[in-house]
Amino acid sequence: xxxxxxxxxxxxxxxxxxxxxxxxxxxxxxxxxxxxxxxxxxxxxxxxxxxxxxxxxxxxxxxxxxxxxxxxxxxxxxxxxxxxxxxxxxxxxxxxxxxxxxxxxxxxxxxxxxxxxxxxxxxxxxxxxxxxxxxxxxxxxxxxxxxxxxxxxxxxxxxxxxxxxxxxxxxxxxxxxxxxxxxxxxxxxxxxxxxxxxxxxxxxxxxxxxxxxxxxxxxxxxxxxxxxxxxxxxxxxxxxxxxxxxxxxxxxxxxxxxxxxxxxxxxxxxxxxxxxxxxxxxxxxxxxxxxxxxxxxxxxxxxxxxxxxxxxxxxxxxxxxxxxxxxxxxxxxxxxxxxxxxxxxxxxxxxxxxxxxxxxxxxxxxxxxxxxxxxxxxxxxxxxxxxxxx
Amino acid sequence: xxxxxxxxxxxxxxxxxxxxxxxxxxxxxxxxxxxxxxxxxxxxxxxxxxxxxxxxxxxxxxxxxxxxxxxxxxxxxxxxxxxxxxxxxxxxxxxxxxxxxxxxxxxxxxxxxxxxxxxxxxxxxxxxxxxxxxxxxxxxxxxxxxxxxxxxxxxxxxxxxxxxxxxxxxxxxxxxxxxxxxxxxxxxxxxxxxxxxxxxxxxxxxxxxxxxxxxxxxxxxxxxxxxxxxxxxxxxxxxxxxxxxxxxxxxxxxxxxxxxxxxxxxxxxxxxxxxxxxxxxxxxxxxxxxx
Numbered sequence: 293x294x295x296x297x298x299x300x301x302x303x304x305x306x307x308x309x310x311x312x313x314x315x316x317x318x319x320x321x322x323x324x325x326x327x328x329x330x331x332x333x334x335x336x337x338x339x340x341x342x343x344x345x346x347x348x349x350x351x352x353x354x355x356x357x358x359x360x361x362x363x364x365x366x367x368x369x370x371x372x373x374x375x376x377x378x379x380x381x382x383x384x385x386x387x388x389x390x391x392x393x394x395x396x397x398x399x400x401x402x403x404x405x406x407x408x409x410x411x412x413x414x415x416x417x418x419x420x421x422x423x424x425x426x427x428x429x430x431x432x433x434x435x436x437x438x439x440x441x442x443x444x445x446x447x448x449x450x451x452x453x454x455x456x457x458x459x460x461x462x463x464x465x466x467x468x469x470x471x472x473x474x475x476x477x478x479x480x481x482x483x484x485x486x487x488x489x490x491x492x493x494x495x496x497x498x499x500x501x502x503x504x505x506x507x508x509x510x511x512x513x514x515x516x517x518x519x520x521x522x523x524x525x526x527x528x529x530x531x532x533x534x535x536x537x538x539x540x541x542x543x544x545x546x547x548x549x550x551x552x553x554x555x556x557x558x559x560x561x562x563x564x565x566x567x568x569x570x571x572x573x574x575x576x577x578x579x580x581x582x583x584x585x586x587x588x589x590x591x592x593x594x595x596x597x598x599x600x601x602x603x604x605x606x607x608x609x610x611x612x613x614x615x616x617x618x619x620x621x622x623x624x625x626x627x628x629x630x631x632x633x634x635x636x637x638x639x640x641x642x643x644x645x646x647x648x649x650x651x652x653x654x655x656x657x658x659x660x661x662x663x664x665x666x667x668x669x670x671x672x673x674x675x676x677x678x679x680x681x682x
Numbered sequence: 683x684x685x686x687x688x689x690x691x692x693x694x695x696x697x698x699x700x701x702x703x704x705x706x707x708x709x710x711x712x713x714x715x716x717x718x719x720x721x722x723x724x725x726x727x728x729x730x731x732x733x734x735x736x737x738x739x740x741x742x743x744x745x746x747x748x749x750x751x752x753x754x755x756x757x758x759x760x761x762x763x764x765x766x767x768x769x770x771x772x773x774x775x776x777x778x779x780x781x782x783x784x785x786x787x788x789x790x791x792x793x794x795x796x797x798x799x800x801x802x803x804x805x806x807x808x809x810x811x812x813x814x815x816x817x818x819x820x821x822x823x824x825x826x827x828x829x830x831x832x833x834x835x836x837x838x839x840x841x842x843x844x845x846x847x848x849x850x851x852x853x854x855x856x857x858x859x860x861x862x863x864x865x866x867x868x869x870x871x872x873x874x875x876x877x878x879x880x881x882x883x884x885x886x887x888x889x890x891x892x893x894x895x896x897x898x899x900x901x902x903x904x905x906x907x908x909x910x911x912x913x914x915x916x917x918x919x920x921x922x923x924x925x926x927x928x929x930x931x932x933x934x935x936x937x938x939x940x941x942x943x944x945x946x947x948x949x950x951x952x953x954x955x956x957x958x959x960x961x962x963x964x965x966x967x968x969x970x971x972x973x
Contacts (some may be wrong), residue, residue, distance in 0.1 A: 408895070443789055481785070511785065513782060514785065516754045559834070560838035560839050561962075563889055564960075565922070567961075578922070584780075612841075613820040614837075644824060
């Protein structure tokens with residue numbers, strides 16, 4: 293779960309991380325009122341989207357007066373920011389954060405992430421920072437300083453001094469940065485964070501470390517032990533179809549094509565979409581029916597495809613394994629079709645456990661389907677049907 | 683020399699008394715695997731589907747000589763269950779559980795360091811020696827004893843390739859699911875090492891995907907040794923939109939991960955045959971074995 297900047301800052305502040313004072317606004321007048329309360333010389337107007345790359349996409353403006361804050365906010369709200377991390381569809385700005393602008397003349401990059409390759413938390417830092425940072429680090433990884441942390445995030449077991457020295461901090465700032473690092477580590481451990489990134493970290497007045505921007509990613513698998521994030525999760529807008537799917541034991545990603553795909557397993561789902569696109573077709577979605585899904589869950593997933601007017605054909609690619617068997621998938625498809633107004637043709641490919649039984653179910657329920665034995669022929673047939681329907 | 687398990691592997695099950703535990707233990711025993719005990723804290727002394735139940739893994743290993751564990755514990759207990767198996771020094775621990783919190787896996791990996799146990803998973807369908815031993819939840823319907831080692835991050839695609847290699851008359855020596863989670867035990871590289879030394883295995887199929895670093899490690903290894911068996915790789919997720927979590931391993935966008943094409947190129951440079959699509963794998967392997 294990706295926390296918006298204001299959520300990450302609110303959380304980090306509870307651990308003692310210094311952040312600029314600020315507040316949220318949903319309208320221009322709210323923004324102006326927030327700015328008047330701040331009483332500072334310059335203000336930052338920041339779009340609250342759940343993805344990085346915001347600065348380069350125009351999601352951060354510096355304003356000189358509360359009136360200018362209002363204008364910038366009004367111009368920003370409702371726009372769609374497309375960054376490298378949101379993908380081409382972008383994310384709509386519905387909320388802005390107004391804060392006192394901080395002097396960034398001395399700033400650094402700081403992050404703590406769970407490194408999957410080494411299976412360790414790693415502290416990252418750099419003398420470079422700001423919106424260009426990721427590009428610079430990609431071009432030259434040497435600008436990045438790293439320090440592995442113990443698996444329990446206990447910073448008292450490691451010596452930070454060398455890491456701090458490599459950040460080339462002003463003489464009086466090391467203590468403040470060290471305190472902030474310890475706070476980050478505590479926050480990460482207690483919230484099941486996968487990433488806490490502070491970019492830029494401003495060194496104000498040569499001594500105080502201030503988190504000017506903050507990004508946090510919380511492990512979705514650990515949310516069961518964090519009821520405190522329930523309100524955050526509600527505030528975050530998620531694609532409706534993806535949400536329904538998730539509640540029904542299905543991993544689902546909305547795409548733009550006309551072939552609705554019903555597949556069990558992430559790997560098989562990726563392989564199916566690769567083959568569709570290679571053959572000149574366009575999948576409407578990615579689907580991974582989890583092993584815990586029952587037929588009524590699967591029916592909900594199929595219904596999402598039937599509700600999508602772009603979908604002209606349904607391709608079922610089921611490989612019955614030890615956990616999900618083909619007939620469960622056929623039952624799910626059949627439930628969804630029995631309630632649907634629109635019944636696009638189905639190409640049904642089933643292999644593995646209970647494949648023959650699944651085909652019998654499809655036949656007995658009189659579903660508009662045809663079968664194919666292998667993936668390639670099923671995919672080619674689905675593409676043909678989608679074209680005929682178009 | 684056998685790869686991880688064989689017909690004399692004695693298996694205990696952590697989480698055997700639950701619905702899933704009962705179902706999969708029964709299936710594995712019907713397949714002919716040697717399951718000897720279940721572990722369920724608080725239920726020690728009981729019997730379940732004909733097997734003795736113990737309070738702890740250590741008790742179970744001491745009493746029954748079990749040397750492998752199948753972990754079917756729920757996600758919130760799975761980390762502790764893996765650590766218990768590692769501390770009891772079973773040879774092989776297979777964790778099927780999905781959605782184990784990442785921080786729990788950090789602790790599991792710390793416990794694994796220097797330990798004799800090989801951890802497979804979590805989020806793995808398990809390891810299968812067709813015809814002799816099944817530790818996991820995979821389908822065995824299409825599996826046949828044979829010469830192909832399959833290592834994969836995906837259960838569904840493994841089933842697909844098992845069916846293909848059986849239909850092509852090749853069969854499988856072992857199928858290993860390393861698991862779909864970003865942090866896991868056994869990786870592709872070690873599997874390739876095990877298959878290299880295994881006389882039963884004549885060729886290896888590697889099923890890779892977007893995210894993670896398994897394929898890069900495998901490529902580095904293959905480039906560093908003389909690998910005298912054909913390796914065919916199926917790489918999926920070529921057309922997955924960037925930055926969306928579609929495959930198994932979620933990759934954070936802080937630093938750009940290698941694309942599927944980059945991974946495939948690294949593997950190809952190390953001598954691996956890249957399958958053009960999922961239907962072509964067994965045929966490509968059969969051709970490579972003839973040459």
